[in-house]
Each structure stands twice: as structure tokens, then as C-alpha cells.
Amino acid sequence: xxxxxxxxxxxxxxFDRAGExxxxxxxxxxxxxxxxxxxxxxxxxxxxxxxxxxxxxxGGEIDLEVDPSSIKIIARDKGPGIxxxxxxxxxxxxxxxxxxxxxGFGAGMGLPNMKKCSDKFEVESELGKGTTISMxxxx
Amino acid sequence: MKAGEGVDNKYFHSVVxxxxxxxxCTSCLKVCPTEAIRLRDGKARIIGEKCIDCGECIRICxxxxxxAITDKLSVLEKxxxxxxxxxxxxxxxxxxxxxxxxxxxxxxxxxxDEIYEAxxxxxxxxxxxxxxxxKEGNIERPLINSSCPAIxxxxxxxxxxxxPNIIDIETPIEITARxxxxxxxxxxxxxxxxxxxxxxxxxxxxxxxxxxxxxxEKSYIDAAISxxxxxxxxxRNLNSTTEEIITKxxxxxxxxxxxxxxxxxxxxxxxxxxxxxxxxxxxxEEIETGRLEGLEFFEGLACDGGCIGGPLxxxxxxxxxxxxxxxxxxxPMAQISDEEMKAHIKMYEDNYIxxxxxxEPRAIMKLDKDIAISMKKMEMMNEILKYLPGLDCxxxxxxxxxxxxxxxxxxxxxxxxxxxxxxxxxxxKKV
Numbered sequence: 001x002x003x004x005x006x007x008x009x010x011x012x013x014x015f016d017r018a019g020e021x022x023x024x025x026x027x028x029x030x031x032x033x034x035x036x037x038x039x040x041x042x043x044x045x046x047x048x049x050x051x052x053x054x055x056x057x058x059g060g061e062i063d064l065e066v067d068p069s070s071i072k073i074i075a076r077d078k079g080p081g082i083x084x085x086x087x088x089x090x091x092x093x094x095x096x097x098x099x100x101x102x103x104g105f106g107a108g109m110g111l112p113n114m115k116k117c118s119d120k121f122e123v124e125s126e127l128g129k130g131t132t133i134s135m136x137x138x139x
Numbered sequence: 140m141k142a143g144e145g146v147d148n149k150y151f152h153s154v155v156x157x158x159x160x161x162x163x164c165t166s167c168l169k170v171c172p173t174e175a176i177r178l179r180d181g182k183a184r185i186i187g188e189k190c191i192d193c194g195e196c197i198r199i200c201x202x203x204x205x206x207a208i209t210d211k212l213s214v215l216e217k218x219x220x221x222x223x224x225x226x227x228x229x230x231x232x233x234x235x236x237x238x239x240x241x242x243x244x245x246x247x248x249x250x251x252d253e254i255y256e257a258x259x260x261x262x263x264x265x266x267x268x269x270x271x272x273x274k275e276g277n278i279e280r281p282l283i284n285s286s287c288p289a290i291x292x293x294x295x296x297x298x299x300x301x302x303p304n305i306i307d308i309e310t311p312i313e314i315t316a317r318x319x320x321x322x323x324x325x326x327x328x329x330x331x332x333x334x335x336x337x338x339x340x341x342x343x344x345x346x347x348x349x350x351x352x353x354x355x356e357k358s359y360i361d362a363a364i365s366x367x368x369x370x371x372x373x374x375r376n377l378n379s380t381t382e383e384i385i386t387k388x389x390x391x392x393x394x395x396x397x398x399x400x401x402x403x404x405x406x407x408x409x410x411x412x413x414x415x416x417x418x419x420x421x422x423x424e425e426i427e428t429g430r431l432e433g434l435e436f437f438e439g440l441a442c443d444g445g446c447i448g449g450p451l452x453x454x455x456x457x458x459x460x461x462x463x464x465x466x467x468x469x470x471p472m473a474q475i476s477d478e479e480m481k482a483h484i485k486m487y488e489d490n491y492i493x494x495x496x497x498x499e500p501r502a503i504m505k506l507d508k509d510i511a512i513s514m515k516k517m518e519m520m521n522e523i524l525k526y527l528p529g530l531d532c533x534x535x536x537x538x539x540x541x542x543x544x545x546x547x548x549x550x551x552x553x554x555x556x557x558x559x560x561x562x563x564x565x566x567x568k569k570v
Contacts, residue, residue, distance in 0.1 A: 004514050023424065031545075032513040033505030036300040044429040068511045113429070139510065 006064040010053040022046035045117035049075035082125040153346035160204035165533030167196035178536035191292035192344040194450030210362035218335030223251040225339040231459030243385040245376035255319040258392030260311030265404040279304040281434040289344035289441035299500030307494040316359040341449030354494035393467035396446035410436040520544040
């Protein structure tokens with residue numbers, strides 16, 4: 001076996017379970033013996049991606065793929081898509097509602113933080129359809 | 140039980156099992172935050188490598204089968220000059236009319252030459268943290284308190300990437316012990332080895348840390364006596380002892396063993412104070428995910444209420460807290476001169492009160508050293524998990540189905556079986 005795959009469902013507006021996928025991913029990686037610093041970067045990036053799905057989309061999923069040299073996280077959602085990726089990549093830019101901001105989310109650091117944490121980072125988005133974020137971290 | 144299961148002190152633990160009292164129920168399995176307990180042959184076994192001595196199992200055991208190895212009073216015979224350092228938690232254990240001086244006199248009367256109070260240490264830590272560590276950026280933020288040994292061991296196992304956030308100052312008791320011993324040696328002319336420092340402990344993890352220190356080479360504390368065990372003697376002595384004026388405690392120091400007390404003493408606003416090992420785990424998870432950015436200080440204490448909720452205390456932590464508060468209001472505020480402050484910072488710079496040995500991560504969670512093998516083992520684990528009922532009943536001896544699968548994959552469980560699954564299969568066969 002060369003690649004290990006896991007899949008986690010993330011539901012829209014489910015703040016109760018928000019963070020569960022990233023927490024599970026962290027546990028898996030720790031059992032695999034991945035370096036603590038890498039786990040931390042992945043934890044931060046995955047959490048941001050998960051919260052994004054909860055807040056902005058109609059629901060989605062997170063895939064975890066591990067091979068002995070790298071870890072890949074794919075966060076896929078159905079939803080409005082990102083109108084301007086370049087703008088969304090700017091620190092502080094956010095389309096989150098006041099209600100969401102009051103809950104302490106939507107600071108506009110999501111995508112920039114994810115990028116900062118990954119070795120390879122890609123966003124694909126189609127308006128009215130959804131967004132897919134792929135992140136690779138080398139072990 | 141065989142403490143730590145070993146000859147050497149590597150996995151010495153104060154928390155042990157009294158086998159004759161254990162009936163093999165699953166209470167302790169469930170509460171252990173590091174999944175360090177398994178039932179084998181009907182008795183609870185502590186996995187030395189995983190235990191952080193938090194004492195949760197001692198608290199929960201309905202049969203009082205979990206206990207702590209502490210020193211007996213006879214340990215005093217080993218020393219010419221005997222010093223007691225009671226944890227400040229002691230002050231919350233008596234009826235409201237008993238003064239601190241009466242408690243300390245009664246303790247001294249047991250056979251100690253001198254009493255040193257732990258506030259010597261708490262005040263030094265507060266000052267050095269406030270005036271040096273918080274002002275300089277050498278340690279990662281949020282700073283994490285070093286005072287709770289169970290939390291330190293938890294971080295080693297579950298949050299190794301937060302190890303650089305731990306304040307590199309020794310604990311109040313250790314600092315007090317160093318100062319007490321140095322002063323006593325000067326005063327009596329005795330050799331350090333002839334002076335015994337005995338800690339009166341509310342804490343199982345601290346007992347372990349004295350024998351098996353974390354962050355320093357050797358502890359200056361020679362023995363730890365359980366507060367529970369010495370309580371009765373102090374109580375009896377209260378009536379027969381003439382009260383001496385001993386205490387130098389201050390109002391701030393009285394809050395130290397209570398959750399939030401350390402943060403409050405620092406006089407900062409951007410802190411978070413958490414107690415109870417499971418809540419500590421949750422908040423550390425949040426810190427690890429980067430959600431509490433800008434936080435300056437994290438105060439984490441394994442026991443509910445803080446050290447006043449320690450497994451070796453007598454009084455209910457809420458009652459103890461009220462007692463401490465009422466005693467505190469008659470105490471003076473801490474006064475510190477510029478010279479004293481400079482001296483304390485110098486103690487830190489000279490490594491006298493500092494954590495000098497690295498606190499290493501302990502990756503006991505991983506399945507194998509080799510990632511590729513770990514992956515294979517995890518695949519196997521997932522296969523096994525598919526056949527398990529997922530009830531986490533604990534009857535097999537592991538706390539969860541996942542832990543059961545993990546033990547099999549790691550080769551640590553060849554014997555026990557899943558009874559729920561066996562019963563299901565049995566029923567199917569009959570039909």
C-alpha cells in the first residue's frame with residue numbers, strides 16, 4: 001500500500017461539529033508519526049478549510065491522502081464559488097456576514113493562512129458550482 | 140502494583156494499583172486522558188510509558204484501588220535538619236477558625252526544624268514572568284505555565300509542538316526547596332545531604348516529578364508526603380501545639396493554587412486559565428490550530444479548581460477555595476523592592492531557578508518509527524475496526540474499540556477478545 005486515503009464529510013452551518021474533521025486528521029497523522037511541526041501546519045490549514053466549508057458553502061468534504069513522502073489535503077465544496085480568487089487571497093478580505101464575524105470567524109485570513117501552511121497550494125472555483133482547494137505538504 | 144513495572148526510575152509513577160481492591164470494573168479506563176490503562180486478567184494495568192500521573196483514576200475508582208506511592212514520615216530519620224514545605228493548598232483544608240500559623244505550628248511539631256512556605260517560589264515566578272519573560276520575546280506565545288507537572292507530561296505526549304511555549308522557570312516548590320536548603324546549609328553548617336526537604340503534596344504528578352524530574356537534573360526536594368496521610372496528625376496537633384508566628388504568605392500567593400490565580404498575579408488581561416484535564420486538552424487543541432492568536436498566557440491545571448482539587452487533598456475544592464479566600468483577606472499584599480526584583484531576575488539568568496534540561500517530546504502515540512510501516516499498521520487497524528461494534532464498552536480491557544485495534548496492531552494484545560462481537564456471532568450460529 002502506497003497511499004492512504006480518508007474522507008470526511010463537512011456540513012453547511014454545522015458549527016457543532018466544525019473542527020471535527022481537522023481534529024481527526026491531526027490524530028491520524030500523529031499516529032502515523034508525522035513530525036509535530038508539519039502536523040501543526042496541516043491542523044491550521046485544514047481547520048481553516050473546514051470552517052470555510054461550514055460558513056460559505058452548501059456543504060462539502062475533505063480528503064486526506066498520505067504517502068510516505070507527502071500529505072495531501074483536498075477540501076471540496078458545493079456552493080457559490082469564489083468570484084475573485086485574487087481578492088480572496090488577500091489578507092483581511094472577507095465576504096462573511098456580520099453574524100459569522102460576531103462568532104469570531106470570517107477575519108479574511110482563511111485562504112492566505114492555508115497557503116502559508118502548505119508547500120503546494122491550488123484553488124479552483126466555479127461561480128455557482130463550488131470550490132476545490134488542494135494543499136500538499138512534504139514530509 | 141509494580142510501580143512503573145520497572146527497575147529503573149525511567150517510568151516511575153506515583154499512581155499505582157492496589158490489586159486486591161481492583162474488581163476489574165472499567166471506570167478508570169474511561170477517564171484516563173492518555174488511554175494509559177488496560178484491564179488484563181481482570182485487573183487494571185497502568186502502562187508506564189503513557190501515564191502522566193494526573194490522578195484521574197484515583198479520583199474515580201469506586202473501590203479505592205488506585206493510590207499514590209508517597210513517602211512515610213519515617214523518612215525524616217534520614218536527615219539531621221528537617222524542613223517542611225507544605226503546598227499552600229494545606230491552608231484550605233481546615234475549619235475557618237484555624238489560623239495559618241496554627242496549621243504551620245502543628246505541622247512543625249510533627250518533627251520538623253523549620254517550615255518554608257511555597258509563596259517564596261510563587262512570588263519569584265510571578266515577578267520574573269512579569270518583568271522578564273512577558274517583556275522579552277524569547278519564548279513562544281502564549282506562554283504556558285510550568286507549574287502543573289501533569290500538564291507538562293500531557294504536552295510532551297499530545298502537544299509536542301507547544302513545548303517551546305513552556306515558561307522555563309522551575310515550579311514554586313522546587314524554587315522554595317532550593318532556597319530553603321541553601322539557607323539552612325549556611326545557618327547550620329551542615330552539608331546539603333544532611334538537610335532534608337519534605338514536600339506536603341496534594342498532587343500525585345508532583346510526587347513523580349520529584350523522583351523523576353522534568354526540566355532539571357535533580358530535585359532539591361528529598362521526599363513527598365501525601366497531604367491526606369499527614370492531615371490527621373496535623374489535626375490532632377492543632378490543640379496541643381503552642382502557636383508560633385511562622386507565616387509570611389501574601390494575598391496574591393494564596394490564589395496561586397486556585398485556577399486563574401497565576402494569571403491574576405501577573406496583572407495581564409490577555410490570558411486564559413483552564414482547569415480539568417479534558418478542558419485543558421480542548422483549549423490546547425484550539426491553540427494548536429492557531430485559533431487563539433494574540434494570547435499572551437495560558438494557565439493550565441489538570442485538576443478541577445486547580446491544585447486545590449488535587450487527588451491527595453481532603454477538602455472539597457470549592458470549600459477549600461472559600462477557606463483560602465477568607466484567610467487571604469487578612470494577609471498583606473506582596474511587597475517587593477527593586478533590589479529584590481533584580482536579585483530574582485539574576486537567579487533566573489544564573490539558571491538557579493530555571494528549567495535547564497530540555498523537555499523532550501514523547502511520541503508514544505505513533506504506531507511505528509517508520510512512516511510506511513505506520514501506514515500499513517493503520518490500514519490493518521481500520522480493517523479490524525470494521526469488525527468491532529464501536530460501543531467503546533471497555534469489556535475487552537481497552538478503553539475504546541480503536542484502542543483495542545491499536546493494541547492488536549502494535550502486538551500488545553494477543554489475549555483479549557471482543558465479547559460483544561463474539562456474542563453476536565454466537566447468536567447467528569444458533570439460528
